[in-house]
Amino acid sequence: MKLKKGIPVIDQGDKLGFWGGKFGGNFVPETLKKPIEDLEILFNKLKKDKNFITERDKFFKNWIGAPTRFIKLKNLTNHVGGAQIWSKVVSDANGGAHKIYNATVHCLLAKKSGKKVIIGDTGAGYAGKMLSMAAKKFGLKCKIFMGAKDIKRQQPNVKAMKKNGADVIPVYSGSQTLVDAVSECMRYWVANCDTTAMCVGSTVGPAIFVRICGWSTSQISRELKVQLINEFGEVPKKLKLYNCVGGGSSSFGFWNEFMDYDKKQVEFIGVEAGGPFKSKKHAAPLTYGSKIGILHGAAQYVNQNSDGQIEETESISAGLDYPGISPLHCFLKDTKRARYTAASDEEALKAYQIVTKYENLRPSLEPSHAFSVAIKEAKKFSNNTIVIINSCGDAYKDRGILEKKLGKKYVKSN
Amino acid sequence: MLNPISLAFKNARKEKRPALLTYTIAGDSSKKQSLEILKAISNYADILEVGLPHNTPVADGGQIQTSAYRAIKNGIKMNDIFKIVNDFKKIKNSKPVIFMGYYNMIFQYGENNFLKDCKKSGVNGLIIVDLPWPENKKFSKKCKKNSINFIQLLSPTTSNNRLKSITKDSHDMIYYISMLSTTGGKLKVSPKKILENYNKIKKISPKKNCVIGFGITEKTISNFKNTDGIVVGSQICKEITRSLNNRQNPVINVSKIVSKLRKKIS
Numbered sequence: 174m175k176l177k178k179g180i181p182v183i184d185q186g187d188k189l190g191f192w193g194g195k196f197g198g199n200f201v202p203e204t205l206k207k208p209i210e211d212l213e214i215l216f217n218k219l220k221k222d223k224n225f226i227t228e229r230d231k232f233f234k235n236w237i238g239a240p241t242r243f244i245k246l247k248n249l250t251n252h253v254g255g256a257q258i259w260s261k262v263v264s265d266a267n268g269g270a271h272k273i274y275n276a277t278v279h280c281l282l283a284k285k286s287g288k289k290v291i292i293g294d295t296g297a298g299y300a301g302k303m304l305s306m307a308a309k310k311f312g313l314k315c316k317i318f319m320g321a322k323d324i325k326r327q328q329p330n331v332k333a334m335k336k337n338g339a340d341v342i343p344v345y346s347g348s349q350t351l352v353d354a355v356s357e358c359m360r361y362w363v364a365n366c367d368t369t370a371m372c373v374g375s376t377v378g379p380a381i382f383v384r385i386c387g388w389s390t391s392q393i394s395r396e397l398k399v400q401l402i403n404e405f406g407e408v409p410k411k412l413k414l415y416n417c418v419g420g421g422s423s424s425f426g427f428w429n430e431f432m433d434y435d436k437k438q439v440e441f442i443g444v445e446a447g448g449p450f451k452s453k454k455h456a457a458p459l460t461y462g463s464k465i466g467i468l469h470g471a472a473q474y475v476n477q478n479s480d481g482q483i484e485e486t487e488s489i490s491a492g493l494d495y496p497g498i499s500p501l502h503c504f505l506k507d508t509k510r511a512r513y514t515a516a517s518d519e520e521a522l523k524a525y526q527i528v529t530k531y532e533n534l535r536p537s538l539e540p541s542h543a544f545s546v547a548i549k550e551a552k553k554f555s556n557n558t559i560v561i562i563n564s565c566g567d568a569y570k571d572r573g574i575l576e577k578k579l580g581k582k583y584v585k586s587n
Numbered sequence: 588m589l590n591p592i593s594l595a596f597k598n599a600r601k602e603k604r605p606a607l608l609t610y611t612i613a614g615d616s617s618k619k620q621s622l623e624i625l626k627a628i629s630n631y632a633d634i635l636e637v638g639l640p641h642n643t644p645v646a647d648g649g650q651i652q653t654s655a656y657r658a659i660k661n662g663i664k665m666n667d668i669f670k671i672v673n674d675f676k677k678i679k680n681s682k683p684v685i686f687m688g689y690y691n692m693i694f695q696y697g698e699n700n701f702l703k704d705c706k707k708s709g710v711n712g713l714i715i716v717d718l719p720w721p722e723n724k725k726f727s728k729k730c731k732k733n734s735i736n737f738i739q740l741l742s743p744t745t746s747n748n749r750l751k752s753i754t755k756d757s758h759d760m761i762y763y764i765s766m767l768s769t770t771g772g773k774l775k776v777s778p779k780k781i782l783e784n785y786n787k788i789k790k791i792s793p794k795k796n797c798v799i800g801f802g803i804t805e806k807t808i809s810n811f812k813n814t815d816g817i818v819v820g821s822q823i824c825k826e827i828t829r830s831l832n833n834r835q836n837p838v839i840n841v842s843k844i845v846s847k848l849r850k851k852i853s
Contacts, residue, residue, distance in 0.1 A: 189722060202764075347642060352643065366767060469645065477695070480692060480696075481689075481693075481694065483643045
């Protein structure tokens, strides 16, 4: 299995949509073959269309607020000692997270295809919130599928979705989290694909959704590359990019532009959700060696039992609480382009405390996982190593959990 | 010699009626009861579809999901499912059994291993919901080699070109999904429209047995008297749930429903 140079990773799949011959594909009911093919044709055409790119960039700049900041975390660097620690503050984006890029592109595509309704899944509520924002902006009706457990733990985002006029549909099946929300959303699409567009909230699902999402979030690394050259005059000789990985949309977008660099120069570190320290459950299929299986239309490493039943996950962060992982990350893992590890709930909380103590930055629980590993590893690096963490979400949505775990005082004082 | 599936269609045709296909989830609500249900309904049904319960089913509606979750919760495993079929076939060897499920369960079991055990236990056909054409080409050939019918699915969104290619690659039986819906949805398309599409398929592929499924219940089944076969699933799963909730015997209740369904098309 080999990663090709000079070809975007999203376009390195084979005819049937498999990366490396075995990840991804289209394991979908017959009914969805046609809408998926239609979407493929539309996307392949538009991504080469200069007018469409201009239109996309206009929305990215004027509405989403590109570029998001690239800042040095001076106090944290001094505290840790070792590498220089920087952050790409993607949570600056309109709505507070990277999910806005994919949502915007899907709404643009829905408009072009003449669909009036768009549906989407959400875990942490960001994908749903952003889709509801974009749908409102583009005049589309919006339905969001969300696990009942996540609705309870991510109330601020649920309120935002409703405010934007979206129907939030609670999903009570299975573990009542993201995995069930995606299933229910796909089921709804099966029944309504003639009138409705579907947005999959991450780089997961049938191959076309993986590609569209990866293409959209790649805005992050396009910006970062320019910012690096402005700051250092070049892409640094020792660069390490840390990102949390749930489905894998923010990490893929954070890395994509640097794919062709030697990994000795630009290293990618993906941090999965290890779950509670004492629990056997986790959301880290790459770190803990889960087997390949089929989930939501794609072959991927996924937590499952020997019968092929998908296993329940556990993580403090709803956005990472997913048993599978993008086929793109499976491909990056097996080609050894990226390295994957996990942080526990407790480690993420600790990192959140450290970051907010030293910096004026409030990463949500998802990027706090990445901060945890970055802080640990940065100690060992020399001062000319540039460590960058994608702070891809803001902790506002996690207020309830943070208050419960760390105390009211702590959350308020920050 | 005709394979048992084709023979079942032939026998129904002799009686000038469509074949009746039922769908129940293996292990719902227990291994024993699920076998009892199969035995009871096989008196009225021509072909038995046995669902492999999966916990992330992307094409199933509420009724079948409930059945599947119940079976999984009660501990059903692949080995048990094969045993249920095996035990059933000991009593009713000639009654065709078709497995219907999602590909991951087969993938984890290993395709070859799975087909070997299908053959051993007496499974006659396979419907894999999320392994569409052309992705299923290789596996469907493997099935044929093992004398197992691989049943292709067609839907209202299937284009004409695709329809031709799929029917060409299909074995003796084809499954037409009546409408854009998960299983168990309300029939939102007129029977006339469904029959139009059915006839289109029959015109392209007159020799293959084509069944219609999704949204078919006691109320709608008589509209499809002049077809090769009809599948009823969700209504049966719903009856199992209802019986359990009312502390009644699902075997008796489900058997009554299937008997009624059979009368409606006879």
